[in-house]
Amino acid sequence: xxxxxxxxxxxxxxxxxxxxxxxxxxxxxxxxxxxxxxxxxxxxxxxxxxxxxxxxxxxxxxxxxxxxxxxxxxxxxxxxxxxxxxxxxxxxxxxxxxxxxxxxxxxxxxxxxxxxxxxxxxxxxxxxxxxxxxxxxxxxxxxxxxxxxxxxxxxxxxxxxxxxxxxxxxxxxxxxxxxxxxxxxxxxxxxxxxxxxxxxxxxxxxxxxxxxxxxxxxxxxxxxxxxxxxxxxxxxxxxxxxxxxxxxxxxxxxxxxxxxxxxxxxxxxxxxxxxxxxxxxxxxxxxxxxxxxxxxxxxxxxxxxxxxxxxxxxxxxxxxxxxxxxxxx
Ligand code: RIB
Numbered sequence: 001x002x003x004x005x006x007x008x009x010x011x012x013x014x015x016x017x018x019x020x021x022x023x024x025x026x027x028x029x030x031x032x033x034x035x036x037x038x039x040x041x042x043x044x045x046x047x048x049x050x051x052x053x054x055x056x057x058x059x060x061x062x063x064x065x066x067x068x069x070x071x072x073x074x075x076x077x078x079x080x081x082x083x084x085x086x087x088x089x090x091x092x093x094x095x096x097x098x099x100x101x102x103x104x105x106x107x108x109x110x111x112x113x114x115x116x117x118x119x120x121x122x123x124x125x126x127x128x129x130x131x132x133x134x135x136x137x138x139x140x141x142x143x144x145x146x147x148x149x150x151x152x153x154x155x156x157x158x159x160x161x162x163x164x165x166x167x168x169x170x171x172x173x174x175x176x177x178x179x180x181x182x183x184x185x186x187x188x189x190x191x192x193x194x195x196x197x198x199x200x201x202x203x204x205x206x207x208x209x210x211x212x213x214x215x216x217x218x219x220x221x222x223x224x225x226x227x228x229x230x231x232x233x234x235x236x237x238x239x240x241x242x243x244x245x246x247x248x249x250x251x252x253x254x255x256x257x258x259x260x261x262x263x264x265x266x267x268x269x270x271x272x273x274x275x276x277x278x279x280x281x282x283x284x285x286x287x288x289x290x291x292x293x294x295x296x297x298x299x300x301x302x303x304x305x306x307x308x309x310x311x312x313x314x315x316x317x318x319x320x321x322x323x324x325x326x327x328x329x
C-alpha cells in the first residue's frame with residue numbers, strides 16, 4: 001500500500017508539498033500539482049481521508065472576472081454576485097482583466113490554481129478557447145453570447161427607449177455616441193437607438209468611442225462640440241461618456257437641458273449626484289450580478305435550469321439633463 005512518502009519520492013517533491021496538494025492548503029504550482037497527481041495515479045495511492053482526494057476536494061471559491069474595475073458599473077455587478085454567493089457560503093476571487101485577453105487568461109489560470117468551483121465572466125472574450133475544457137462551469141454576465149449560460153440586460157430596448165425619450169422632448173439634431181464596436185452591449189443599444197431615430201424626421205450624427213474609459217469619454221466630448229456644434233441632443237453609450245459630455249457642455253456655457261439634452265446609459269450611482277443630475281437608461285446591474293450568481297450555483301448543484309440565458313429589462317430614469325415632456329407642448 002503506497003504511502004505519502006512514496007508519492008513524494010516518486011514526484012520528486014517533499015511530503016509537505018504532497019500534503020498541500022491533497023488538502024488544497026497553501027500555494028502549489030500547477031506543474032507541481034500535475035507531478036503529484038501523476039505519482040498518485042501511478043502508485044494508486046489512496047489518501048487516508050478518501051473524501052479529501054485531490055480530484056474531489058473542492059474549495060468554496062468563485063472566480064469573478066471584470067473588464068475594468070475603475071468603471072463604476074462593474075462594482076455594482078460585483079456587489080450583486082457577492083451578496084448572492086455569501087448567502088450560499090461561497091467567497092469571491094475578483095480579477096480585473098483590463099479588456100486584455102492575456103490578463104484574462106492569467107486570471108483564469110489563477111482561478112484554476114485556487115481550485116475555484118465556477119467562474120462568472122463579465123469580459124468580452126466569450127468566444128475564445130480559454131473558456132473551453134474547464135473542469136468547472138462558467139456563466140457570462142453583461143457582455144455575453146447566447147450559446148453560453150448568461151445574464152444580460154436588454155440593450156436593444158435600452159437604445160430604443162433613449163431615442164424615444166429624446167425625440168419626445170423635442171431634440172431635432174441628435175448625436176448618437178456608439179460604444180466600442182467589439183462590445184455586443186454597445187452595439188445592441190446603438191442598433192436600438194438608430195433604428196428608432198430613423199422612424200422620425202430628425203437629423204442625427206454618429207460618433208464611435210474606442211473604449212468605455214474616462215479618457216476616451218473626455219476625448220469624444222471635446223470632438224463632438226467641434227464637429228457637431230449644432231447638436232441639441234446627445235444619446236451616450238454609457239454614463240461616463242454622458243458625464244464627460246455634460247462637463248464639456250457646461251464648460252462651453254451651453255445650457256442643459258434648455259439648449260442641449262443628454263441621456264446616458266447604465267445609471268451608475270454617480271449619475272444622480274451630477275449637476276444637473278443625469279437622465280439615463282438604467283441597467284439593473286446589482287440584480288444582473290445576483291441572477292448570474294444564482295445561475296452559476298444552480299449549474300454547480302446540477303439543478304435543472306429553467307433558462308440558460310436570462311435577459312433583464314432596462315428603464316428610463318428621468319432627471320434634469322432632459323426637459324419635461326409638457327415643456328415641448
Ligand atoms: O459602462 C460600461 C459598459 O460596459 C456598461 O454599459 C456595460 O453594459 C458594459 O458592457
